[in-house]
Amino acid sequence: MLEFMDYIQQAFYEGSHWNYENSYSQLTATARALLDFDTPRGLRLNLSSLSSPNFATSYAIGSVGLVDGSLSYLYTSLPLRTTSQSGNVDLHNVIRGYRQIQELRRKEESWMWERWQGGRRIDKRDTLLYGRLYLPQSTLEGLYLRRISPTQQLKLSVVSDSRLRNGGTVLALHQYDVGKYNAESLYSTDGGLIGFRGLYNFGPDPRKETTEQPPRMDDRFYGRFSAGAEMYYGSLNKSGGVSFGGRFATLPAHKGTPLTATLTLNPLMGNVSTTYAVKAGENLALCSKFDFNVYSYESDLMLGFELWRMKGRSEPRRERSIAAKLEWRADTIEEKATPEPEQVMGVLKARMDQNWKIGLLWEGRVKELLFTLGTSIDMKRRDQPFRVLGLELQYSS
Amino acid sequence: MAFNFNWSPLTADAEFYQRAKEMLTTALNKSPKPPIIVDDILVNELNLGSVPPELEILEVGDLAEDRFRGIFKMCYSGDAFLTLQTRVQANPLNTYLFSKPSFTSPQPLAASSGLTIPLQITLSEIKLSAFIILVFSKQKGLTLVFRNDPLESLKVSSTFDSIPFVRDYLQKEIEMQLRTLMMDELPAIIHRLSLRLWCPEYMAKEDEERAQTEDLDKVEVVVDPFGSPPQDAVDARGNVLHASEISSLSLDGSSEITSLFSQKNLLRLAALNDSHRTLSLFTPSIRDTVFRAWAGPFERGDSAGTSTPVTPSLVRSQSSICTTSTTYTFNKGSDDGHGHMPSRPSLVSLNSATTGLGLGAGRHSRSHLRKKKNRVVNLRKSKTTDDITSESGESEGSMTPASEPAIPTRIPEEPEDNIITPPRSPSGRVRFRTTSIDLGDSPRKLRLPTAARPALASQRVPEQAILDPTSTAEKSQPTAPIFSQDKLPSYNNRSAQFPAEKNAMSSTNRTPYLEPAPMLSDSTPPGILEQAWVLKMAGEMARRAHDQKVVNQGFWASQPRDEREDSPPPAYEPNVL
Numbered sequence: 001m002l003e004f005m006d007y008i009q010q011a012f013y014e015g016s017h018w019n020y021e022n023s024y025s026q027l028t029a030t031a032r033a034l035l036d037f038d039t040p041r042g043l044r045l046n047l048s049s050l051s052s053p054n055f056a057t058s059y060a061i062g063s064v065g066l067v068d069g070s071l072s073y074l075y076t077s078l079p080l081r082t083t084s085q086s087g088n089v090d091l092h093n094v095i096r097g098y099r100q101i102q103e104l105r106r107k108e109e110s111w112m113w114e115r116w117q118g119g120r121r122i123d124k125r126d127t128l129l130y131g132r133l134y135l136p137q138s139t140l141e142g143l144y145l146r147r148i149s150p151t152q153q154l155k156l157s158v159v160s161d162s163r164l165r166n167g168g169t170v171l172a173l174h175q176y177d178v179g180k181y182n183a184e185s186l187y188s189t190d191g192g193l194i195g196f197r198g199l200y201n202f203g204p205d206p207r208k209e210t211t212e213q214p215p216r217m218d219d220r221f222y223g224r225f226s227a228g229a230e231m232y233y234g235s236l237n238k239s240g241g242v243s244f245g246g247r248f249a250t251l252p253a254h255k256g257t258p259l260t261a262t263l264t265l266n267p268l269m270g271n272v273s274t275t276y277a278v279k280a281g282e283n284l285a286l287c288s289k290f291d292f293n294v295y296s297y298e299s300d301l302m303l304g305f306e307l308w309r310m311k312g313r314s315e316p317r318r319e320r321s322i323a324a325k326l327e328w329r330a331d332t333i334e335e336k337a338t339p340e341p342e343q344v345m346g347v348l349k350a351r352m353d354q355n356w357k358i359g360l361l362w363e364g365r366v367k368e369l370l371f372t373l374g375t376s377i378d379m380k381r382r383d384q385p386f387r388v389l390g391l392e393l394q395y396s397s
Numbered sequence: 398m399a400f401n402f403n404w405s406p407l408t409a410d411a412e413f414y415q416r417a418k419e420m421l422t423t424a425l426n427k428s429p430k431p432p433i434i435v436d437d438i439l440v441n442e443l444n445l446g447s448v449p450p451e452l453e454i455l456e457v458g459d460l461a462e463d464r465f466r467g468i469f470k471m472c473y474s475g476d477a478f479l480t481l482q483t484r485v486q487a488n489p490l491n492t493y494l495f496s497k498p499s500f501t502s503p504q505p506l507a508a509s510s511g512l513t514i515p516l517q518i519t520l521s522e523i524k525l526s527a528f529i530i531l532v533f534s535k536q537k538g539l540t541l542v543f544r545n546d547p548l549e550s551l552k553v554s555s556t557f558d559s560i561p562f563v564r565d566y567l568q569k570e571i572e573m574q575l576r577t578l579m580m581d582e583l584p585a586i587i588h589r590l591s592l593r594l595w596c597p598e599y600m601a602k603e604d605e606e607r608a609q610t611e612d613l614d615k616v617e618v619v620v621d622p623f624g625s626p627p628q629d630a631v632d633a634r635g636n637v638l639h640a641s642e643i644s645s646l647s648l649d650g651s652s653e654i655t656s657l658f659s660q661k662n663l664l665r666l667a668a669l670n671d672s673h674r675t676l677s678l679f680t681p682s683i684r685d686t687v688f689r690a691w692a693g694p695f696e697r698g699d700s701a702g703t704s705t706p707v708t709p710s711l712v713r714s715q716s717s718i719c720t721t722s723t724t725y726t727f728n729k730g731s732d733d734g735h736g737h738m739p740s741r742p743s744l745v746s747l748n749s750a751t752t753g754l755g756l757g758a759g760r761h762s763r764s765h766l767r768k769k770k771n772r773v774v775n776l777r778k779s780k781t782t783d784d785i786t787s788e789s790g791e792s793e794g795s796m797t798p799a800s801e802p803a804i805p806t807r808i809p810e811e812p813e814d815n816i817i818t819p820p821r822s823p824s825g826r827v828r829f830r831t832t833s834i835d836l837g838d839s840p841r842k843l844r845l846p847t848a849a850r851p852a853l854a855s856q857r858v859p860e861q862a863i864l865d866p867t868s869t870a871e872k873s874q875p876t877a878p879i880f881s882q883d884k885l886p887s888y889n890n891r892s893a894q895f896p897a898e899k900n901a902m903s904s905t906n907r908t909p910y911l912e913p914a915p916m917l918s919d920s921t922p923p924g925i926l927e928q929a930w931v932l933k934m935a936g937e938m939a940r941r942a943h944d945q946k947v948v949n950q951g952f953w954a955s956q957p958r959d960e961r962e963d964s965p966p967p968a969y970e971p972n973v974l
Contacts, residue, residue, distance in 0.1 A: 024506060025504050025505075025506055027506055028506060139498070141498075141500045143500075157500055157501045158501065159498040159500050159501045161498065164497075164498070169497065169498065169501045170501065171501040171502070171503060173503075186503050188501065188503055190493075190497060190501070191493060193493070193503060195503050195505070197506075230505055230506055230507075230508055231508070232490060232503065232505060232508055234489070234490075234493060237489065237493070238562065239489030239490060239493065240489070240490070241488065241489070241490035241505060241508030241509060242508055243505065243506055243507035243508040243510070245506060245507060264506060264507035264510075265507070266507050266508060266510045268488075269487065269488050269510055269511070269512040270512060271507065271510040271511075271512065273507060273510065291510070293510075293512055295512055295514075296512055296513060296514060298513065
């Protein structure tokens with residue numbers, strides 16, 4: 001489940017029309033959400049509030065070992081009109097599951113951002129500032145996010161911690177996204193790491209106005225293929241890394257079963273990783289991942305699924321009205337134009353790898369509280385299979 | 398004098414290498430490994446080679462059949478080698494991300510995917526040069542300390558020798574690990590093993606020991622130091638270096654078992670014990686002695702259920718009449734006598750646990766201390782070793798950690814059997830250690846929990862009734878001072894460091910409560926340590942007497958304990974340091 005501050009950040013991306021998913025680092029977002037979810041440790045409470053459209057606070061307290069906690073504050077120059085109440089928020093927005101990629105949107109032109117008043121531009125760039133202090137570790141996280149233009153975004157992440165070398169690290173990430181492709185460059189002060197990432201989407205270019213509809217055939221996959229690469233080089237420790245990846249995912253207009261398949265390669269380390277995820281039903285998604293290393297012949301298999309439990313809509317039992325009985329006919333059933341959205345009771349996520357390590361996660365809502373209950377089980381250790389057990393509660397207003 | 402260092406017999410033992418490998422494996426996997434090592438480190442091959450290390454004796458502080466203390470200079474450049482096997486993470490990006498905060502992680506998609514490679518490392522051409530301080534005693538085991546970093550150089554050859562970056566990295570990491578292994582782990586391993594080998598009574602169950610307590614000699618007989626093969630201690634360290642010393646040492650003194658305590662002292666203590674048992678007024682004069690009721694710090698703490706024996710506490714014992722001196726006893730449970738609890742876990746839980754250990758533990762505890770402080774101390778110094786004492790004291794001082802309290806920390810290196818020697822000038826002889834000396838429990842501390850005791854009294858009646866010599870002494874010698882002599886300046890200096898306690902003491906030191914402590918001395922107390930030892934002896938004797946009586950008669954079990962119900966003066970609340 002997304003933390004409140006991450007949820008607010010997502011709202012910021014949405015509000016500023018930034019396509020968060022169009023990035024090489026999000027290529028395997030579906031598999032990560034279904035297979036690499038974090039199970040909470042211990043008891044954790046989050047108390048959050050979007051007190052004004054521009055300001056959010058969050059407090060967390062946990063009991064991992066000793067009591068620890070964090071305070072976080074967020075300011076955004078872009079007023080956020082998202083639902084922040086934990087009782088009303090849509091669970092689909094806070095629980096990461098199967099990620100349905102969307103059609104590429106055409107980016108706004110930069111002149112669309114211009115606002116003029118009295119012959120002067122008064123528009124400002126949307127900015128997000130975020131800080132989080134962990135206690136008692138005295139670790140400070142900071143984030144500066146700025147939309148430079150409709151196609152560019154700058155992200156500065158800072159961690160200050162006395163235990164880190166040089167007392168902290170800074171990561172600068174510049175993202176350039178035109179829809180058809182995305183390019184990112186980053187620099188980290190830790191080891192002088194320089195990195196480049198790129199993603200290219202095959203298919204129609206959203207920048208070009210196309211009047212003709214793409215051919216639609218029900219027996220063919222309608223989706224998008226994307227390919228990308230990343231490259232890192234640590235300028236201080238002279239180390240690096242490269243990977244390539246590709247993804248095919250069906251688009252919402254696809255008639256059949258939605259699916260996502262990815263393939264990533266690490267040519268230096270000889271690592272091949274494939275994932276395949278299927279949204280088998282309305283409320284069920286399955287995912288598998290297979291890793292293989294051509295140098296060491298090590299392989300890894302992981303299976304997982306997520307199951308959304310919906311609150312059964314109890315149809316009010318209708319009695320035939322007296323009038324209908326008298327007229328020897330059935331009541332006319334007035335169909336609602338839009339069926340009521342189903343209430344999510346909870347989501348069950350499970351994963352298992354070939355070492356019989358099982359992770360279970362149950363997320364949902366009780367009254368006004370969002371909860372995450374998770375455990376990880378190691379079946380190979382019969383004496384104490386439950387390795388981690390945790391419960392996380394969130395309340396936000 | 399000749400030392401016989403045997404190097405080749407080490408290799409002759411078929412089991413030796415196997416055990417050494419196991420010990421090394423556990424030692425290598427104990428400390429947290431760098432992220433590049435993703436698997437356990439296994440010791441594949443170990444060979445001590447045929448070239449023994451060169452040893453130069455710099456100083457022999459103490460030498461007897463059952464104990465040894467000396468400083469060596471060791472050089473080694475032999476043909477020993479060691480092959481380790483483990484698995485390493487070959488992706489530098491993976492290890493780079495390992496300990497970095499995830500918030501600023503670049504979050505690579507697949508560039509950080511791991512590639513683990515089996516790695517074989519051979520350590521050869523090991524060159525060592527070190528000063529070694531070696532203390533050995535049958536009772537205390539073997540303590541070996543490096544005074545400097547022993548590792549001079551070694552050659553690391555591995556699967557990745559063709560890649561200079563990896564090779565350099567491995568060389569650096571392995572040297573670092575080896576240094577910590579030698580400086581920190583190795584002495585601990587050696588000590589633990591030597592204890593197990595030479596002090597079999599520590600392995601015995603506590604009740605067995607209690608059964609043996611009837612006979613003093615029996616205990617000494619049990620302590621058969623060299624019944625087990627000395628080579629074991631050597632391989633325990635898993636190190637090539639100092640094997641010869643240890644083996645030779647052990648072989649030196651293997652033949653005889655010497656009595657640890659002078660017969661004179663034992664006789665006196667027995668007489669004292671008898672006098673207390675019979676309420677006789679006769680008190681044999683034992684110098685520099687404070688009589689204590691209980692030998693171990695845990696007994697009363699447990700019976701009362703209130704005090705926490707493991708927490709360090711400051712206990713003051715003080716003369717009752719016409720003196721202003723105080724003796725501070727620092728009881729730090731984890732440091733002294735019972736710091737070796739893991740090997741005898743039941744010691745803490747049972748009240749009479751220390752009974753059987755009185756002699757062995759008393760001596761043994763100091764060996765722990767010494768090991769911890771890198772001290773070389775001899776309790777049974779010969780008459781001529783005063784200069785050696787001071788020398789070793791100096792060398793100790795140089796090794797003392799900076800964090801040690803400013804209180805002068807010298808152990809009195811007093812011959813146990815020179816009780817009849819005339820008192821010397823106190824300044825040079827009284828040395829004091831803050832955290833070291835286990836005086837057992839002083840009577841003050843023992844009395845502390847009296848308020849809470851009634852609840853448990855029913856179970857404790859026999860033992861307490863017997864073991865409270867203060868009550869009997871109260872009747873017989875109400876005015877006996879603990880320390881009759883003029884006080885040592887060092888004591889006063891020390892007490893100045895604890896003004897609060899001193900004030901409290903001065904306000905209460907005339908209370909009749911303090912008087913019952915029987916006094917055994919009329920000469921200058923030469924040192925806390927010796928006192929402590931004698932105290933332990935006394936407590937031990939009382940213990941034995943008690944045990945015998947418990948066995949023999951039930952009379953003492955019904956002894957009224959009402960005189961002990963009075964609550965202690967507030968000044969004697971335990972001060973938790």
